[in-house]
Amino acid sequence: MSHPSHAAAPPVVRVRDLRVRYEGEAGPVDALRGIDLDVPRGSFTAIMGPSGSGKTTLLHSAAGLQTPTSGMVELGGADLSTLDATRLTKLRRRRVGFVFQAFHLLAALTARQNVELPLRLDGKRADPRRTQALLDRVGLGARGEHRPHQLSGGQKQRVAVARALITDPEVVFADEPTGALDIRSARDVLGLLRALADGGQTIIMVTHDPVAASFSDQVLFLADGVIVDHLRRPSAPEVASRMATLVESAERAANTVEIV
Numbered sequence: 001m002s003h004p005s006h007a008a009a010p011p012v013v014r015v016r017d018l019r020v021r022y023e024g025e026a027g028p029v030d031a032l033r034g035i036d037l038d039v040p041r042g043s044f045t046a047i048m049g050p051s052g053s054g055k056t057t058l059l060h061s062a063a064g065l066q067t068p069t070s071g072m073v074e075l076g077g078a079d080l081s082t083l084d085a086t087r088l089t090k091l092r093r094r095r096v097g098f099v100f101q102a103f104h105l106l107a108a109l110t111a112r113q114n115v116e117l118p119l120r121l122d123g124k125r126a127d128p129r130r131t132q133a134l135l136d137r138v139g140l141g142a143r144g145e146h147r148p149h150q151l152s153g154g155q156k157q158r159v160a161v162a163r164a165l166i167t168d169p170e171v172v173f174a175d176e177p178t179g180a181l182d183i184r185s186a187r188d189v190l191g192l193l194r195a196l197a198d199g200g201q202t203i204i205m206v207t208h209d210p211v212a213a214s215f216s217d218q219v220l221f222l223a224d225g226v227i228v229d230h231l232r233r234p235s236a237p238e239v240a241s242r243m244a245t246l247v248e249s250a251e252r253a254a255n256t257v258e259i260v
């Protein structure tokens with residue numbers, strides 16, 4: 001969890017009784033079935049759970065990328081359900097940052113231009129000193145003029161992290177940020193995320209990897225659309241063991257359905 005000095009501050013993300021139902025072809029799917037969550041400012045939270053447990057749905061709902069069926073999401077004090085489409089777009093552009101598994105950098109742009117893109121899309125000018133400071137922060141101070149094809153996977157993801165930070169967002173949401181990286185680059189990126197959280201940046205990350213989760217302050221375990229467990233100051237073996245239990249019971253439940 002966050003440093004004790006943050007304890008009295010209001011949570012940067014508040015989720016109450018969040019529910020998401022998809023109308024699937026084979027009938028409705030309740031992807032989230034009543035999530036309550038407070039995320040302290042400056043904390044690093046990992047979300048884990050078996051495939052289909054609702055991780056991505058939770059991340060997207062908390063980030064304002066999708067509208068829940070019911071319940072409340074508050075981000076930096078703004079209740080997302082009260083925002084019209086224009087305000088929601090502004091909130092997504094200015095107050096949240098995203099990091100994706102597949103980097104999503106534009107191939108034709110340099111690292112510097114990729115980092116500045118969120119500001120340009122918002123009709124703003126980038127301060128070159130700020131861009132340079134962010135490139136320095138992610139260890140790519142000398143690579144600002146490189147294009148994505150001239151960078152390694154880990155370097156591309158670090159550009160993506162700098163891009164997520166350019167608007168000084170309330171929260172950085174990361175969806176499997178190390179899923180496409182080798183072990184060493186993954187650790188570099190996780191170390192960077194950890195350092196950002198230590199510097200006060202709030203980070204929420206979906207991951208399948210217990211080692212990645214061990215860089216966080218707290219791990220939330222989802223199963224079948226509810227939070228069933230959480231670990232503070234997690235170690236990778238502890239996370240792996242809880243995940244193994246969850247996956248086992250998810251498989252048992254799936255088998256039961258087949259037998260019935």
Ligand SMILES: Nc1ncnc2c1ncn2[C@@H]1O[C@H](COP(=O)(O)OP(=O)(O)OP(=O)(O)O)[C@@H](O)[C@H]1O
Pocket residue numbers: 022023024025029030031049050051052053054055056057058
């Ligand atoms: N657009 C959709 N329409 C119908 N069902 C959906 C849709 N998106 C997700 N689902 C279902 O909702 C449930 C939760 O999906 P979600 O992608 O949030 O899980 P997840 O934990 O992120 O899974 P994974 O680890 O496999 O990415 C799953 O049963 C999934 O099949």
